[in-house]
Amino acid sequence: MSSVSFKTREDVLEAIGTRFIKAEITQPSPFLLELVVRGFEQKLMELYQQFQQGECSLGYLAEQLGISTWEAVHLLEERGLRVTNL
Amino acid sequence: MLRAVFDSSALITCCQAATSGKPVIEHVLAVCTVTIPIAVRNEVLVMSHQYADARLASDLMTAESIRVEKVALPPGNILDHYRLGAGEKEAIALYLDKSDQFGFLVTDDRLAYVVSNRCAIPTSLFLDLLIEMVERGLMAVDLAQEIAEAVQLRYAAGFVHHTLKMIERGDRKCLA
Numbered sequence: 001m002s003s004v005s006f007k008t009r010e011d012v013l014e015a016i017g018t019r020f021i022k023a024e025i026t027q028p029s030p031f032l033l034e035l036v037v038r039g040f041e042q043k044l045m046e047l048y049q050q051f052q053q054g055e056c057s058l059g060y061l062a063e064q065l066g067i068s069t070w071e072a073v074h075l076l077e078e079r080g081l082r083v084t085n086l
Numbered sequence: 087m088l089r090a091v092f093d094s095s096a097l098i099t100c101c102q103a104a105t106s107g108k109p110v111i112e113h114v115l116a117v118c119t120v121t122i123p124i125a126v127r128n129e130v131l132v133m134s135h136q137y138a139d140a141r142l143a144s145d146l147m148t149a150e151s152i153r154v155e156k157v158a159l160p161p162g163n164i165l166d167h168y169r170l171g172a173g174e175k176e177a178i179a180l181y182l183d184k185s186d187q188f189g190f191l192v193t194d195d196r197l198a199y200v201v202s203n204r205c206a207i208p209t210s211l212f213l214d215l216l217i218e219m220v221e222r223g224l225m226a227v228d229l230a231q232e233i234a235e236a237v238q239l240r241y242a243a244g245f246v247h248h249t250l251k252m253i254e255r256g257d258r259k260c261l262a
Contacts (some may be wrong), residue, residue, distance in 0.1 A: 050169075054196040058095050059171015067174060068142050069094040070133040073102075083238045084095065085196045086211065 040065070048076070052085050088118040088189055088218065093177040094126050095194040096212045097152075101139040105236040106229065109142055112153075113233060117224035121153040121188065132136035157183050165201065174198040181207050185235070190215065194240065213241065213249040220253050227253055 025032070047061040056064075062072035073083045092100075097120075100111035115122065122130075128146060134144035146152040157180040159165065165175040174195060181191045182205060190210045191202050204208040210218065216233055219225035230253050238246040252258050 011227065018182060035097045054200070055167035055197045057171055058175050059093070059174045059195070059198075060169045061171075063171050068129040068133050070098060070129055072138055073098050082240070082242075083098075085195060086220045086241050086245055 044075070054081075054085055058083070058085075070074060088215070088222070088224065089121070089187060090190040090215065091121050091123070091181045091188050091208070093122075093127070093191070093193045093198055094129060094171075094173045095198070096192040096215075097122060097126065097130075097143060098139060099194055099212050099237050099240055101142045103233070103236040105232040110147065110233050110236060111142065113177050113225070113229060114132065114215075115146070115151050115221055119153065120151075121155050121180070122147075123173065123180045124154060124156050125172040125176040127154045128175060129204055133218050153182065155180055168197065168201050170198060170201065174201075175257065178202050178205055178207065181205075190218070211245070211246055217249060217252050217258065221256070 028036070044065060047056065047064055050056045051058060051061045058072060059069050062069045065072065067075070076083045097111070100114055101108045101109060106113070108154060111120075116186050130140050130143045130147065135139035135141070143152065154209050158178050159175060163175075163179075165178060169173075170178075172194065174197075177191060177193065178198070180182060181188055181202070185207075189208065191207045192210050192215050193199050193202060199209055199211065209232055213234060216225070216230045220227055220230045231250055234246055234249045234253065251260055
């Protein structure tokens with residue numbers, strides 16, 4: 001495996017993207033799935049904080065996660081989080 | 087009959103909660119014409135196979151109980167500079183485009199509420215719509231109180247308590 005210098009976030013994204021393409025991943029490894037899930041949860045929590053502070057809307061939160069507003073509401077409810085920022 | 091534009095946040099609230107043997111949206115539709123923009127409709131359609139609340143909204147759209155209106159957002163419009171979703175932006179644009187047809191925009195999202203107000207749109211939280219319905223004699227006090235209690239988990243405690251007091255006293259300015 002070639003070594004990659006991860007200086008910036010873009011470097012990381014490019015390296016991961018390149019490996020995805022090279023590997024033609026159809027059955028992702030548990031490690032890869034774990035990475036994706038953790039990344040999603042991290043992004044969700046970042047957006048949720050912004051949503052709760054009124055910096056973004058529920059619809060924006062959903063769009064940034066690539067899901068619908070209805071999915072976002074159910075996803076937040078499943079985690080025991082409030083679904084409005086009022 | 088009231089006439090309101092709903093965004094997804096308010097529509098989901100009404101489709102998830104139920105009281106007096108009916109989903110809240112059906113109590114609302116009995117006294118208020120609800121219109122949603124295409125972006126909100128599209129989300130409902132995609133989700134209607136997955137969630138019962140979205141299916142309810144979809145069925146009500148099919149029956150034309152919930153109306154759907156198209157609106158065009160000009161490129162580079164001011165709403166794109168806020169961190170709003172397509173449904174919230176279209177709801178605001180729809181009201182502005184056809185303001186003579188609607189009395190309120192109903193949203194339970196703080197940013198959408200602020201931006202809508204800045205566009206000089208009469209904007210209501212769903213709880214405020216309940217108060218409006220009672221004030222206009224369109225909904226019984228008991229039913230409005232039941233609905234406010236049915237949706238209370240969605241709001242910080244002060245909002246529901248304040249709503250119940252305003253409904254009970256028939257006075258928005260009450261402090262005690």
